[in-house]
Amino acid sequence: MKTIGHLIAGSAAPAAAQRFGDVFDPNAGVVQARVALGDAAALEAAVAAARAAQPAWAATNPQRRARVMFAFKALVEKNMDQLAHMLSSEHGKVIADAKGDIQRGLEVIEFACGVPHLLKGEYTQGAGPGIDVYSMRVPLGIGAGITPFNFPAMIPMWMFGVAIACGNAFILKPSERDPSVPVRLAELMLEAGAPEGILQVVHGDKEMVDAILDHPEIGAVSFVGSSDIAHYVYSRGVAAGKRVQAMGGAKNHGVVMPDADLDQVVKELAGAAFGSAGERCMALPVVVPVGEKTANALRDKLIPAIAALRIGVSTDPDADYGPVVNAAHKARVEGWIQTGVDEGAELVVDGRGFALQGHEKGFFIGPTLFDRVKPSMQSYKEEIFGPVLQIVRAESFEEALELPTKHQYGNGVALFTRNGHAAREFAARVNVGMVGINVPIPVPVAYHSFGGWKRSAFGDHNQHGMEGVRFWTRVKTITQRWPDGSAEGGNAFVIPTMG
Ligand code: NAD
Numbered sequence: 001m002k003t004i005g006h007l008i009a010g011s012a013a014p015a016a017a018q019r020f021g022d023v024f025d026p027n028a029g030v031v032q033a034r035v036a037l038g039d040a041a042a043l044e045a046a047v048a049a050a051r052a053a054q055p056a057w058a059a060t061n062p063q064r065r066a067r068v069m070f071a072f073k074a075l076v077e078k079n080m081d082q083l084a085h086m087l088s089s090e091h092g093k094v095i096a097d098a099k100g101d102i103q104r105g106l107e108v109i110e111f112a113c114g115v116p117h118l119l120k121g122e123y124t125q126g127a128g129p130g131i132d133v134y135s136m137r138v139p140l141g142i143g144a145g146i147t148p149f150n151f152p153a154m155i156p157m158w159m160f161g162v163a164i165a166c167g168n169a170f171i172l173k174p175s176e177r178d179p180s181v182p183v184r185l186a187e188l189m190l191e192a193g194a195p196e197g198i199l200q201v202v203h204g205d206k207e208m209v210d211a212i213l214d215h216p217e218i219g220a221v222s223f224v225g226s227s228d229i230a231h232y233v234y235s236r237g238v239a240a241g242k243r244v245q246a247m248g249g250a251k252n253h254g255v256v257m258p259d260a261d262l263d264q265v266v267k268e269l270a271g272a273a274f275g276s277a278g279e280r281c282m283a284l285p286v287v288v289p290v291g292e293k294t295a296n297a298l299r300d301k302l303i304p305a306i307a308a309l310r311i312g313v314s315t316d317p318d319a320d321y322g323p324v325v326n327a328a329h330k331a332r333v334e335g336w337i338q339t340g341v342d343e344g345a346e347l348v349v350d351g352r353g354f355a356l357q358g359h360e361k362g363f364f365i366g367p368t369l370f371d372r373v374k375p376s377m378q379s380y381k382e383e384i385f386g387p388v389l390q391i392v393r394a395e396s397f398e399e400a401l402e403l404p405t406k407h408q409y410g411n412g413v414a415l416f417t418r419n420g421h422a423a424r425e426f427a428a429r430v431n432v433g434m435v436g437i438n439v440p441i442p443v444p445v446a447y448h449s450f451g452g453w454k455r456s457a458f459g460d461h462n463q464h465g466m467e468g469v470r471f472w473t474r475v476k477t478i479t480q481r482w483p484d485g486s487a488e489g490g491n492a493f494v495i496p497t498m499g
Contacts, residue, residue, distance in 0.1 A: 002033040004179050006042055006203055007186045009049035010196030021176040026092035026323040027313040029361030035179045038204040040211040046200045047217050050142045050169035053197030058139050058167035062116040069113045069165055071192035073106055087152055088314040090178035092323040093276045105157030107446040108464045112165035118469050128498040131481045137473035139167035140219040144212045148225040149175035149325050150279045156182050159222045160199055162468035172201045177325050179203050213237045227455045234458035245459035245471055249383040250411035253404040254284040257417035258294045265416045266301045272440035273389040274367050277321045282412045282441045286390050288400045295393045306349050306367045323363040330363045333386030337368055340379040346371045405431040411452030414440050
């Protein structure tokens with residue numbers, strides 16, 4: 001069986017690991033490879049290579065660093081088909097969606113290609129007598145990224161694209177459930193001209209994560225995953241004196257006003273709720289129609305739209321979505337469906353027990369629809385992360401606005417309406433980090449920044465855009481004077497002012 005190992009100091013590290021994790025083929029429901037679960041010793045080897053490479057990389061002028069990013073982008077594009085198939089075969093998302101995952105990451109690489117401009121500092125001439133002040137952004141040194149299974153290309157690129165362009169060395173600890181694409185991306189970075197040690201991949205689980213969090217030479221950690229672990233990573237990393245950004249889980253709501261174009265909404269909802277089998281932190285698993293009439297009409301249109309969805313193996317070009325990532329996750333999602341039933345929600349379409357002919361062991365779940373879900377229900381409060389859509393009926397705009405605002409998660413939210421005033425009010429008042437107006441999945445473009453609020457993100461900076469540049473650099477400010485000997489000295493015992 002194939003073993004997926006670390007990529008340290010420019011080459012595949014020998015499989016010295018004592019422990020391994022299973023990597024499944026979710027279409028067939030069988031183990032297809034094993035991945036090394038590394039320890040502190042593997043991390044130490046990566047840190048040593050990063051330490052050796054980073055100073056020269058930081059001293060390489062930003063235009064040359066940008067050229068490596070341009071070359072990397074071209075190589076990823078050239079290898080798009082291979083990467084998309086590799087991604088799809090471990091994750092289970094359909095090929096077109098796997099290409100979208102890679103493309104959204106590449107957009108951050110395109111942003112990072114502008115690093116010479118992004119790192120320009122600030123300068124004040126004559127801030128005092130003969131005094132000039134300038135500020136510059138300098139890299140932190142060695143950074144690390146810990147990423148989730150659901151975007152194995154995009155999320156690593158969010159992080160290492162900006163970190164490396166800014167002059168850092170980067171150690172990636174990808175999800176152990178779909179680890180192959182991150183390794184391939186690191187190989188392509190080497191091919192693009194990044195020095196050995198600038199992008200490395202170490203695999204593992206909690207043991208490796210803890211080693212990263214405790215390592216004194218890693219200055220910053222970027223994490224994306226579920227909220228409890230995000231909070232743990234944030235707390236432990238900050239306690240160790242690191243800069244940490246930790247993105248967590250989500251439960252995004254789509255509020256549908258009575259004036260919305262329901263046919264359009266249903267089309268958008270089907271993709272946003274069930275695309276990638278609902279395994280997206282920006283999926284829309286909750287829909288909130290305003291008024292009984294809207295709710296009934298929406299439900300009537302959703303039922304046939306759901307019946308028309310095609311679930312297939314991830315290589316089926318006609319499939320709308322494929323299997324979930326593994327058996328444990330399938331059982332977890334189906335457990336939440338049962339909880340919804342037990343709590344008294346109305347199960348309109350039940351996706352449990354779905355079997356794809358010829359792939360009966362695959363981790364498939366049919367689309368599921370609940371109506372009359374109440375905010376007090378546990379299945380509403382928690383993230384399900386599967387192809388399950390919940391209708392929560394609201395009587396008024398105010399009641400609908402309150403739902404995402406009071407929810408523990410605050411990643412994304414969408415409003416569907418033709419009313420500009422309602423849209424403006426909603427965007428201003430909702431207590432959520434990313435808002436879509438007639439846009440179901442409002443993932444910001446690469447040159448803006450991605451980040452939720454409340455339990456969807458811990459730490460101060462968002463991913464990519466200028467927030468990413470701020471996260472991966474720190475500011476040094478120089479105040480300088482070049483005396484010519486003629487100036488009269490002030491009182492050296494008084495705090496200097498520019499007065
Ligand atoms: P996860 O939290 O299980 O794993 C994320 C990372 O943490 C992995 O690299 C994993 O190896 C590591 N990890 C797992 N258990 C750990 C432990 N006990 N201690 C330390 N590290 C541990 O998340 P997942 O299932 O891979 O991904 C899905 C989750 O990620 C969902 O909650 C989803 O909403 C969230 N997500 C959030 C965003 C965002 O930007 N907010 C984006 C994508 C996914």
